[in-house]
Amino acid sequence: MSEELSDFRATVRDWCVDNIPADWRSAQTGVSDEEFVRFQKNWFAELRQAGYAVPHWPAAWGGGMTVEQQVVLYQELAAHDAPRLVLPFVSIHHAASTLLAAGTQKQRERHLPAILDGEIWCQGFSEPGAGSDMAALKTSARKNGDTYIVNGQKLWASGALHADWCLLLARTDPEAPKRRGISYFLLDMRTPGIDVRPIRQATGESHFCEIFLNDVVIPAENLVGPENAGWQVAQETLGAERGMTMLELSERLAHGGFRWLVEECSKPRRNGSVPLDDSRVADRLAELEIQIDGLRLLCSDFATNDDSGPADASIVKLFYSELLQQLTDFGAEVAGLSAQTDLRKPLSSGWESGSWVLDFIGSWEWTIPGGTSEIQRNIIGERGLGLPREPAGA
Template sequence: MPTPETDLDDFRSAVQEWCRQHVPAGWRKAQTGVPDEEYIAFQQWWFAQLREAGYAVPHWPARWGGGMPLAQQAVLYQELAAHDAPRLVLAFVAIHHAAATLLEAGTEEQRARHLPAILDGEIWAQGFSEPEAGSDLASLRTTARPDGDRYIVTGQKLWASGAAYADWCLLLARTDPAARKRDGISYFLLDMRTPGIDVRPIQNAVGESHFCEIFLNDVAVPAANLVGAENTGWRVAQATLGAERGLTMLELAERLGNAGFRWLVEACERLGLLTDSLTADRLAGFETELTGLRALCRNLVERHESGRAGPADASIVKLYYSELLQRMTGFGAEITGLPAHALLHKPASSGWESGAWMLDYIGSWEWTIPGGTSEIQRNIIAERGLGLPREASA
């Protein structure tokens, strides 16, 4: 009789064979420095390949095309990383943030409209941060004024990844200016083709423009696109995005622990540094930390699925991953020297550990700042996780 272990071995063999047949050879070189049109086409093609195999949204419920057991999800991400498969960068917000929001707080009509569309390639962005509401997100000033069966939205969003390509956007806006700042926010699904929306890409430090500003000038949003009750948007955002973060981290931890660490070791070997005791000590330290990260991510997802996740668990994982990513890519930039500093482009469909170490290191700051800085995460861990007194407000 097959055991769970043999079933898992069979699944691993099936994923390995699929990767050998479907992961495109030379995709990193082909995706380096490409125009937006080629990047989008490649990402949509790769998403379709994964969807056909049942590997695109394994974390979704079975009803919507997922239902893969957690142990198999871990194996899937391990093998995709081991075979250097492209990442679903363009679909990231859709399959994680948007899906988690809809499954947790959306109506049945909203789920039926958008979840199948996401599987067909619908692209999403996230409209949360603003020029003066980043880490202090509850200070957002974008307003949504009720007007019959719709809301009129006016304001500005910042650091919206992929907004230039997005069909839809997860939007937080203030619907009750008189309420406490966290109590007067509502959560909307915004059709990016609506009149009054102006999207402007922002070029970052490595020359990429996946971050965008979104300007909203009297944009009409149907009341049917409200997620949850009016003025409960803060709770919707915290519940859904905190929950999904653990699921995204399961994949990212495997990417960093497999391909990222392997390339770091290969770089040291190429430079003749593996016999250096200081280098060996650094690598051993990273390997130990990566083992802890993988276990932490797996534990978080298991606790979430069983309803035992703590209020600070997602912050712990985010803090651990982002700072480890920064240390590892910084070490890669340190040992590879000037040749790594001269690289101007990295593969468009790679993760944060592409092997272009200086670009990866600069990009790693995207993890320690957006989504709540490391300082904010430590406050959450202290206050919500450990029950320490709240930090005094100004």
């Protein structure tokens, strides 16, 4: 490691010691939605002031860190058990990457500074009949002068109850082949005709929402990219979900999730035994650690490689999501009955909080959204390995 990078690590480490709330876990357990939102916005503002909120953005928009610096930042935040940015996640990753890649200069100037000021975004892609087959969406957008009139329903919109804006896909040409008749819009969630309904999950939270759209008017200037080219624009959004976000999540899995797992395996049980003394437990921990190290290297290579292939983001997303599921499943198994009965978790934590059963249930969020593991394998096979496409209807 260079001296410059070592100095940067020391700076981040000192900041973490001085600024990460020591009691945030207890303060964020069992709190109201309003308190969760307030905490998240305050924590984002703290990170922004330090220059740590959007390190992956270009320097002109408030970012500019090298990949090596980002890795160090995420390592230190995870090692010091920092709260995770849950509420702004879609804003700083999905919305920003879409605007930077396909938005107009006016759209960037309107929204990127607003995101830094706390503007919250959600994603309106999936529908009741269009999940993994996202191109089958039926929400319609009809051109009417300088506006579009939108009708339909969206499902699994994370954080939509608190969102100011939405990344919306809608069908503008019902006669075109399904991937060619979709357009991409920026939707102001305060527009009349929008009804957001939270969905209660198995964990007790209501992170996901339904969005109902009834004659919602969107100005034509909120179209991202050309009309009917929304499928191509959406790949930028999904690329962010499958790729660069993993740089942070892999470090949290290594420095947070695995650390909690080792601690769990080191706790004496009522009969005096320690799970880590069991060679099968030790072997499983070693196997998971090797896979986590592999994931971290894979993420770093993906982030630094300018020649990344069309399937590389899918490889990273598939590896992370299934490894997360394995680790949390093993944590729930080792923790035993206590993990099944103490179902509490800090709202500002990630999917590797040490609340094993809730973490395991939550881990399914990553093997389904952004393209299921089956979809990722298809992408890897067809675009990465050049295998024949699946027959239509298979």
